[in-house]
Amino acid sequence: MNNTAKKDTTPLVESSYYEAVTAAIRSEAKRLLEAGEVTAVIGYTGGRRKGSAQPAIVTEAAAADTLVFSPSSVNNLSLYLTKAKKEVKKGGKVAIVAKGCDLKALAGLMGESQLKRENLFIIGISCAGVHGTGIAPSEPLSAASIARKCRECSVHMPEGVDFTAGTLPKLEPLTAIESEELARLEAMTPAERWAFWRSHLSRCIRCLACRQVCPFCYCEQCLCDRNRPQGVESTPRPAGNMGWHIVRAMHLAGRCAGCAECERSCPMDIPLNLLNRKMARELKELYGQEAGMEPQEKGPLTQYKEDDDQSFIK
Ligand code: SF4
Ligand code: SF4
Numbered sequence: 001m002n003n004t005a006k007k008d009t010t011p012l013v014e015s016s017y018y019e020a021v022t023a024a025i026r027s028e029a030k031r032l033l034e035a036g037e038v039t040a041v042i043g044y045t046g047g048r049r050k051g052s053a054q055p056a057i058v059t060e061a062a063a064a065d066t067l068v069f070s071p072s073s074v075n076n077l078s079l080y081l082t083k084a085k086k087e088v089k090k091g092g093k094v095a096i097v098a099k100g101c102d103l104k105a106l107a108g109l110m111g112e113s114q115l116k117r118e119n120l121f122i123i124g125i126s127c128a129g130v131h132g133t134g135i136a137p138s139e140p141l142s143a144a145s146i147a148r149k150c151r152e153c154s155v156h157m158p159e160g161v162d163f164t165a166g167t168l169p170k171l172e173p174l175t176a177i178e179s180e181e182l183a184r185l186e187a188m189t190p191a192e193r194w195a196f197w198r199s200h201l202s203r204c205i206r207c208l209a210c211r212q213v214c215p216f217c218y219c220e221q222c223l224c225d226r227n228r229p230q231g232v233e234s235t236p237r238p239a240g241n242m243g244w245h246i247v248r249a250m251h252l253a254g255r256c257a258g259c260a261e262c263e264r265s266c267p268m269d270i271p272l273n274l275l276n277r278k279m280a281r282e283l284k285e286l287y288g289q290e291a292g293m294e295p296q297e298k299g300p301l302t303q304y305k306e307d308d309d310q311s312f313i314k
């Protein structure tokens, strides 16, 4: 999606804010590794381009000074704690750098028995925001460059963490884009909505980047990869695309943490997080449940109660 709709490039925070968060992460990571409290720290390190940040796993105290936090620290690092990355956890307790929106994914993974809190040291970030897609890493955080999810963030301050890096600067409110987008979707007739999604999903090339980057797509055998029998047509044709996206949306309903990593990774600019957010709203209205609020929560679509409404069965 277009993150440059607002062209105001005035920096939202001083660069010293990111420097202070970086310094705090480094000193805590160093302390943890020196004391042997954790075997690894999952965080961000600088990339080749000025200001860029990419996921990194640091296992030596001497390397703690390579860790950074910048507006480019976009990845949801909880992905590195799923079954797909077994090698990361095998050494024992690990530390992870987590923004407020990433914490919801950690809580969800704990609720699904993929993680144990006691095996984790969480370095939470007092988070002013990160870049949206397509922004040069060296650009300061501004109304024009900030990710859409950050414009209406409710989790700038991490809760329930073991250490908090940095101090949150004063943040001016920004115009909401995601809520307006959801309101526009909900105002459509069913036929308009169908046409809207068919048009967007027809662009899908089935690269599966959205699946690979999602912390909740950790099944070792994805239904969509099965070909004997085939669950979902794998070529990027309209019926298969619709099948894949319906499976994906239903599989993540009540579980999706709303990190927007799927949407950020999509090369075809498909508004995946709009679909996620619509599903999340439906689940909240129907079951009063919100993903990622409590680690012990099971999603409403993954548990059965004898008094569940059965009236839809004819
Ligand atoms: S949504 Fe909130 S916690 Fe997440 S990156 Fe944006 S500002 Fe930080
Ligand atoms: S990342 Fe985008 S193009 Fe790739 S499979 Fe997902 S929706 Fe389709």
Ligand code: SF4
Binding pocket: 105, 213, 214, 215, 216, 252, 255, 256, 257, 258, 259, 260, 261, 262, 263, 273, 276
């Ligand atoms: S579906 Fe997308 S927004 Fe939801 S947890 Fe997965 S990557 Fe994050």
